[in-house]
Amino acid sequence: MVRNRTRASGFTLVELLVVIAIIGVLVGLLLPAVQAAREAARRMQCSNNFKQIGLGIHNYHSAYNALPQQAGGTYVDGDWGGSGPGRTTNRFRLSWLPALLPFVEQQGLWEQISNPYNLDMNGNAIDPGFPPMGPAPWGGAYRPWFTEVGTFRCPSDPGRGAPAHGRTNYAACIGDSTDWVNHGYMRHNNGQWVLTPNNGQSANATNRGFFYHRRQLKFRDVLDGLSNTIACGEIATDLGDNAITTNARYGVGWGTIHNNPAHCRDQAGWIDPARPQFWDPDAAGTGSNGLRTGNADWKRGFRWMDTPIIYTGFNCILPPNAEICFGGAGDFDTGACPPSSRHQGGVHVLMGDGAVKFVTDSIDSGNIHNGVVMRGQTGNRAPGSASPYGLWGALSTRGMKEVVNIDDL
Template identity: 50%
Template sequence: MRSQKSLRGFTLVELLVVIAIIGVLVGLLLPAVQAAREAARRMSCSNNFKQIGLGLHNYHSTYNQLPTQGSGTKGPDAGKAASDPRGNNRLELSALVGLMPFIEQQALWEQISNPFQVVVSGTTKTYDAMGPWPNTSLTNYGTQGTYDPWVTNVPSLRCPSDPGQGLPAQGRTNYAVCAGDSCDTSFGGALNRLSGQPNGTTYDRAKASMRGAFIVQIKTGFRDCLDGLSNTIFAGEITTDLGDQDKRTQIMDQNPGNIISLGGNLGCRQSIDPQRPQFWSSTPAPNVLFASAEERRGYKWASLLPIYTQMFTILPPNAELCGNSNAVSIVVAPPSSRHQGGVHVLMGDGAVKFVTDSIEAGNPGLGQVGIHALHDAAARPGIESPYGLWGALGTRASKEIISDF
């Protein structure tokens, strides 16, 4: 006799169990995939920094100095006039500009170091060699012709973990040079923009207060790093602004007080949103958010200004930006990143290290080091950094012994 076999399918309960198991497996797998991707991005970021370190060493081997944070052309026009900004650049080019031919950006360097032609309303006009003022606004570019090198995004200057792109940034950078543990004169002015000669007391202030590997508008080299290249931070990672009031990328104006005498200027911290501690409050009184949409962290790789291409070892990594009145003035600008828990820093010997947010950073309320009348009377040049291990790593010649880094 022929046997009858019944065909049996999955029951609804069995299907639901299988779907639930698959969901759990996917839930377990996705974080691992995301972690692997971030690890790859972090390694790529570290490799970019190593290339910058190699470029700095090759530059020093060629010129026996580091690229100056604040170099370029000078003259009476100052390259800033809205009527015609194609003149000189006011000695305000960042160290990254001179580094271009040493990080495989020779083609871009050729554009910068030679006259650059633009066509405006059918008329050909020419920017001088070394370009215009790097803080020229997009509005002025619209009427005078865009200087392409300054608005070029250089791949070697970008961290893959940073999603920032597009306007109103002109050319983003995720790497900034270290100016030490005091931000006095970090906006420039050590040299006269007309003559290029030392600018009186401002020159003296810059030499006294800027204790990092880079001094704004003043030449430095390996010979100046008496604490040792392996003990001195040359550059740090910064994250660029996304237009979301991130405390690390948009400046809060301290009110009242001056950050030179108030150290890390902890008064800005009262304006952090308690529900979202990485962001500023929407009502930050008595402080105030300021600066234009173009004046945000990392927005102009060619400019020397601290908001764009400088970092300080005053507040620890991923702390807030705090300034005085405007983005071109004095700003406490710590390094920051999109990596979890810390930032990459480039040491003078070319090593790239990851510094955690919890690094020992002394007393952030102490006044910064310098000779201006606003500085704390005890914070005079030659003292050890008041900002602990973090401050010691940022200074080039303060005679600190570093044994636990």
Template identity: 50%
Template sequence: MKSGEKPSRGGFTLVELLVVIAIIGVLVGLLLPAVQAAREAARRMSCSNNFKQLGLALHNYHSAYNRLPMQGVGTKSGTVDGPLAGGANVFGSFFDHNVMQLSALVGLTPFMEQQALWEQISNPLFVDHNQNGTVDTGELYPAMGPTPQEIDGELYTPYLTEMQTLRCPSDPGRGLPAQGRTNYALCQGDSPLLSLYGNRGTTLAVDVAGAGWFTWGGARASQAGQRGVFKTHEFTGFRDVLDGLSNTIAMGEIATYLGDRDVRTSARTGQGAEGYITRCDGFTDPQRPRFWLSTATVDVADNPAFAGKARGYRWASHIPCQSSCFTIKPPNSLICANNSDDAGVFGMSSNHQGGAHVLMTDGAVKFITDSIEAGNQDSPTPTRAGPDTNIGGKSLYGLWGALGTRASRETIDAEF
């Protein structure tokens, strides 16, 4: 090296840099799916743990009261029409009672480490909406709150609370227009009949026979339709689960609506008295089978004002679309109904690959795949007009239906 010359420094050529970058890109491409899979496995385990906590809550509740919490519980006035009687009375202006529209999840709150929330709900509550320091109309709520629907649900703050125990980490849904999401729903068996009314009419009087709903008796209709662990407006207990606690589903996982036309979380409506049972398949988009056609009537998508018709939007509401599930169609199938918040096929679903979690009545948590045997999907369930067939009989929906019924004397001898 000549005097005065600077020593040369070694370096990478452009080609070498490009090769290194390409290698790093390949490695990232190989590792990213593994990282994502590990994250989803962790989220799935967290979801399963949430269900275990709910199972403990159910058993602790049963130990305390010798029965399970009621789906469709609450307070009522003896002079005002009951659920879905129509008009503003039901949806928006009940400040003195809640028309027995609370889900069983409300009663579970003190048993899943939500004692403070339960204290708010079970006592009179003042919410200063007008922020003037005085009690104005609609700001003082009674014990157990108003109906968790529409206007009242937006104002009554305890119902808006999102609890981590009720949320699956894999579900990205957050915030409005939802009013307290839940990814876990109460199983009501293999028939949607009476899942909204129970064996009561619009005035909440026991047995709807002669009230224009059934010609064959409300009690028999309840036997034919309410076949799951949970029954609307009626208490049940472990003693009623004749098929065995380990063979009967108590709760199922549901995905919540994300503002799209997902067939699992927004119901195809207007199907008539019987058409909603299994006959919505022709309205899915052939190019995107997980979504409804743009021409199909999906109230929550076509009219965002119908937030009550979005899956899992209100944990405190007993409306079937919000907090109930059925074992008719396999997990992650479409949902459809006559009216989306009325009786219909509201199945189980999840954002996990290939299936959804269920909570068995004995507290065990299982992952059910989409391919579970589900019998003849063209089999009709009982309707308001009858016939009153299959009361106490085996499920028409195969192993899946059998897992949802509590007292059909079915023997489960297959792996699930």
């Protein structure tokens, strides 16, 4: 008698394990491609945000025949300003971004800021309230300063929330120097903003960028051509992780930073040799080396409405994604403060003509140990000199007649 043996349908255990292993390998191969595609989409959205900001700058200039002012706002003689209700002035501390709000489809927020505002942080009515154009942009009592504006944020940057106010990932280019670029055209002295011949000469010698603190420029001031001059750049916001690109090192000394913008990287033990994107945590305090980190909210991009370079500015001395090293010990001070991003290998920059370019970390930045151009210096540091910082520095100056090739970006 012959029996017909039929095999049961389905997979054996070995076959099932092989299929699962193959699927696992395929997922492992595919996942990096998916992540890369997502980052490419985020980078494209970041570029689109910058294009919107560029259009906003040009529309603002068409409306007012001037650029939005970095370090503008309101000021009253003898009034030191402040952040609480009842104040009358923001002490010329507003960045270039609030003025752009109506030109980037943020009319509602602009109406809140440009008119008297009589609500507290919980939305309850208060009297007295806040003045038109808001109070000074520090402290925590004025709700509009805590608003996150989508156009001002790069989707690749995960930073959110306290201790920041409203964050920004886009900053103004102030040139290639560290001297007088925080005060700009006027200096605050005993409750007054004053301009003296000495102040003016020092400031004019060093404020060579597309934006100039407390002085409103126009397109006609950009003598090197809008297409050859960086207007704005991308910055990463701080995540509380001791990163060299977002957590400034304060108080190294003004003479030190003017004479060697790369001072912080020259100090043994300041940057973690095993993780060069971060400061060495053993050197993060206020020890004998003078290395200080500042207050919890003195971090990169933490206030989109505030003027100091740590929040809404940068200079083109050190290359993109390099360390931040400040001469002074406060958030209003400055130093070597390059742009940065969460994108791999570089940052977006907005040119004066509205074009968005991607600048790599390896861009020619000349001799970063060379002292900055400033009044009282000679040689390649004398006022009116070409930038000592290569193509990178040349792109940041608005009228030094450097010959640049934009295709090198």
